[in-house]
Amino acid sequence: MKRVKVSNNVIRRLPRYLRKLDELQENGINRISSFELGQQLGLTPSQIRQDFSCFGEFGQQGYGYNVAGLREQIASILGMDRGYKAVLIGVGNIGHALMDNFSFSDCGVQLAAAFDIKESLIGTEFKGVPILAWDQIEDYLKNNEVAIAVLCVPKTAAITATDVLTRNGIEAIWNFTNIELTEPNSPIIVENVHFSDSLLSLSYFVSERMDEHAGQTAKTDK
């Protein structure tokens, strides 16, 4: 695929578009204007047209977007049709919750194996995914083409596990450890899932609103 450099904000909106288009398809809607799509997503129509223009021409002036076609193109831009394989490292609570509830395949990713150090887990299978011994990881990565490691180990093991993974060819880490793995100029791609960042942003917005209310009350009191 020919690629132009696209801003991070646009990339971050693509999965949202995808979810919305899936929802539209489920509701039997085949065509949508940028105006209507914008309304449903809280974006301006021009914002939407500009986002899509980064990847070529998707809509037809006056006819709107073909929902199925647009969905397919965005999925392809996101790499969902490439059949990436993932391994999950650390089958604790969060690792287990992901294996149980999260549909990797809905993202076009195949969760091929999980790894842990816990004897009672090793050799078992969960929802069709084998749980292997962590000390088999090097062999496994040599013999399987794995694109993504899902890192769910305890904080204390995060750095060591990352070293082992990257030395064995892993270039992308989906990081649930709450340890910042992104070094400037690092060759690995890290997507950090920091629950606390998300809750703290929410806390910010709550505080902002409360202060606004308080401000209004103060004004009314005068």
Next chain:
Amino acid sequence: MKRVKVSNNVIRRLPRYLRKLDELQENGINRISSFELGQQLGLTPSQIRQDFSCFGEFGQQGYGYNVAGLREQIASILGMDRGYKAVLIGVGNIGHALMDNFSFSDCGVQLAAAFDIKESLIGTEFKGVPILAWDQIEDYLKNNEVAIAVLCVPKTAAITATDVLTRNGIEAIWNFTNIELTEPNSPIIVENVHFSDSLLSLSYFVSERMDEHAGQTAKTDK
């Protein structure tokens, strides 16, 4: 607190600053320049100075930032010192994982109670948090000042649960249901945790890199 309107990007960086400052404190570092902080976070010094200038003057020209002081101010901006109470709705895998592993108190939030419909859970306690019957939620919210609801119910229950919560005064939802709850012009504050968005962004970056490699190989081959 007097508030100026701050861009979403700045707000999203505040928790990252906080994590970095915590790490510096743990390592006994008391003072840091915007240059050094920028290097460690992959941001430019001017970006950092600009971010902080939204909230007033934090650093001293030529002396850098006092780590503990800056940490405290950012924590306060994020509302971490306001003692927000949260309730968690739905003690399934993800709800359970949050109760087990996620430190609400590290974000200044008190997880006061959890709610479920499952008989075997109701009346029990997990890590000091009581699990109550979902049909007690109205009473609970009447008698307790709750700022945030952590929504971990199955997809199919997301909308109904949200209706009940907002009708009973909840204004902020930390949403783990993978259902987009944010309506344009909605009065509730929603922070969506979409695991799939995060994985799809990672998939995008992996694809981008692979295409770059492929492009380079193609060039070299000529």
